[in-house]
Amino acid sequence: xxxxxxxxxxxxxxxxxxxxxxxxxxxxxxxxxxxxxxxxxxxxxxxxxxxxxxxxxxxxxxxxxxxxxxxxxxxxxxxxxxxxxxxxxxxxxxxxxxxxxxxxxxxxxxxxxxxxxxxxxxxxxxxxxxxxxxxxxxxxxxxxxxxxxxxxxxxxxxxxxxxxxxxxxxxxxxxxxxxxxxxxxxxxxxxxxxxxxxxxxxxxxxxxxxxxxxxxxxxxxxxxxxxxxxxxxxxxxxxxxxxxxxxxxxxxxxxxxxxxxxxxxxxxxxxxxxxxxxxxxxxxxxxxxxxxxxxxxxxxxxxxxxxxxxxxxxxxxxxxxxxxxxxxxxxxxxxxxxxxxxxxxxxxxxxxxxx
Amino acid sequence: xxxxxxxxxxxxxxxxxxxxxxxxxxxxxxxxxxxxxxxxxxxxxxxxxxxxxxxxxxxxxxxxxxxxxxxxxxxxxxxxxxxxxxxxxxxxxxxxxxxxxxxxxxxxxxxxxxxxxxxxxxxxxxxxxxxxxxxxxxxxxxxxxxxxxxxxxxxxxxxxxxxxxxxxxxxxxxxxxxxxxxxxxxxxxxxxxxxxxxxxxxxxxxxxxxxxxxxxxxxxxxxxxxxxxxxxxxxxxxxxxxxxxxxxxxxxxxxx
Ligand code: FES
Numbered sequence: 139x140x141x142x143x144x145x146x147x148x149x150x151x152x153x154x155x156x157x158x159x160x161x162x163x164x165x166x167x168x169x170x171x172x173x174x175x176x177x178x179x180x181x182x183x184x185x186x187x188x189x190x191x192x193x194x195x196x197x198x199x200x201x202x203x204x205x206x207x208x209x210x211x212x213x214x215x216x217x218x219x220x221x222x223x224x225x226x227x228x229x230x231x232x233x234x235x236x237x238x239x240x241x242x243x244x245x246x247x248x249x250x251x252x253x254x255x256x257x258x259x260x261x262x263x264x265x266x267x268x269x270x271x272x273x274x275x276x277x278x279x280x281x282x283x284x285x286x287x288x289x290x291x292x293x294x295x296x297x298x299x300x301x302x303x304x305x306x307x308x309x310x311x312x313x314x315x316x317x318x319x320x321x322x323x324x325x326x327x328x329x330x331x332x333x334x335x336x337x338x339x340x341x342x343x344x345x346x347x348x349x350x351x352x353x354x355x356x357x358x359x360x361x362x363x364x365x366x367x368x369x370x371x372x373x374x375x376x377x378x379x380x381x382x383x384x385x386x387x388x389x390x391x392x393x394x395x396x397x398x399x400x401x402x403x404x405x406x407x408x409x410x411x412x413x414x415x416x417x418x419x420x421x422x423x424x425x426x427x428x429x430x431x432x433x434x435x436x437x438x439x440x441x442x443x444x445x446x447x448x449x450x451x452x453x454x455x456x457x458x459x460x461x462x463x464x465x466x467x468x469x470x471x472x473x474x475x476x477x478x479x480x481x482x483x484x485x486x487x488x489x490x491x492x493x
Numbered sequence: 494x495x496x497x498x499x500x501x502x503x504x505x506x507x508x509x510x511x512x513x514x515x516x517x518x519x520x521x522x523x524x525x526x527x528x529x530x531x532x533x534x535x536x537x538x539x540x541x542x543x544x545x546x547x548x549x550x551x552x553x554x555x556x557x558x559x560x561x562x563x564x565x566x567x568x569x570x571x572x573x574x575x576x577x578x579x580x581x582x583x584x585x586x587x588x589x590x591x592x593x594x595x596x597x598x599x600x601x602x603x604x605x606x607x608x609x610x611x612x613x614x615x616x617x618x619x620x621x622x623x624x625x626x627x628x629x630x631x632x633x634x635x636x637x638x639x640x641x642x643x644x645x646x647x648x649x650x651x652x653x654x655x656x657x658x659x660x661x662x663x664x665x666x667x668x669x670x671x672x673x674x675x676x677x678x679x680x681x682x683x684x685x686x687x688x689x690x691x692x693x694x695x696x697x698x699x700x701x702x703x704x705x706x707x708x709x710x711x712x713x714x715x716x717x718x719x720x721x722x723x724x725x726x727x728x729x730x731x732x733x734x735x736x737x738x739x740x741x742x743x744x745x746x747x748x749x
Binding site for chain 1: 524533536587669670676682719
């Protein structure tokens, strides 16, 4: 692995990312407050508390949209990978803003009364049977708890300890949190505000979220349709296309019907196949590149040797490998996964093949 | 390295030109959209209402007070150079607490009241200062009568609010988003007020009480912030600039 690899730590990319994120949040909140003061003039002014609560809430949910949009955007345009690189910090930022929104709202609406504010939050309205009167606050609270779990486990320490599979499932809950927040807004503010502009803004945001995910999924589905069993071959081998068309240091992603995605790489030593799923957060290794002799994940740059699926020392991650051969100029892959880290001899492309 | 060969590795500290271009562009579009979206959400919000409240400007008022059908002060004089835009005011305490208990035994008595003024278009609420100095006996009352004009049975459509927030302590202090807060305020003893209009066009805040002037806070909680309609006897206390009081049977409240 590259000598410059510093594991999970701070680096220039993350610092730039965070600086842009924090500056944007500050500008957003400042603009929200400033314009709120200008638009709503005394005596028709909103209180500072109102502007703060609404600004924080708007900022949080808008940031959650950006978090959700970046995923499919980077799938559709791989050159947006830098946005994905430090997305966890956006997620943590979303949680912090949501927490501030919730804390101020709880103090404002439930504090200074005859019961504990948290008790008030859960008991002041229990009309769960009615959409018009539904206690929308509880939906926001549930979403915040999910975001908290995600933010608390966002560090790679937890990814490793909870196992990447569990971690990934946990972090898929972001869609649950998103649905809860859309409901929180729909059953809260949207029932109070009359402006079609607000309804339109919420509607467009949700539509873009769904649209981007559908577009991203369609792109993946093309890979997943499953490759044909190789013609004239006995056994389960599947066809992975002409060897000569495989660009140097890049991969083609194939998939046996109903099976896992496999990344078939061409590198200096020949053609090798490894699982397409990065051990870190499930990034698509097949969209990565061979760098310093290693398959390098496009999301955060984790690396694996193509010959045996092992990260170079001192790292210990391993992915499944697959047997490969070249028959009549076409790459064939046996879709039965070998145990992670199993060495497989690369298939050698004959002399004279185009690069 | 040609464009197709570019590859971004976050930890490497280098961002290939194509990646940098795309990411800068996308980040700018996302940030600008976020700003436009956020400011649209802000600009399209409802008017928070014309309520005003300066929690630091304490005034001293002289008048007469009663606890039934709500803690109401009829104002005879303002000490110092304050001005009160109404003849009658509803009394509340700091936080989300009512003030009925603090004037319970004073019906009709001349008093000196210290508090801050919360005013929405002439509907005035006074937040009493904490402690015993808020309401003290006054020596003289210029005008011993308590005028009540009977306006008959009226049907009013509107929303039940807590008058403190509605009049300017929170802006906005009404509607669904504010519902839980209003429930808290009414639970804490702040007298419920129905903001609405009757069939003849009488508009305003109707201080709600039971038929005998008793507090009905607990019984209206489930209707707070909903559009409702209810009929009851309406009285105006304190003359033309006074306060409207409506005596209702909470069981007769209907959602619209
Ligand atoms: S998913 Fe993070 S490096 Fe692969």
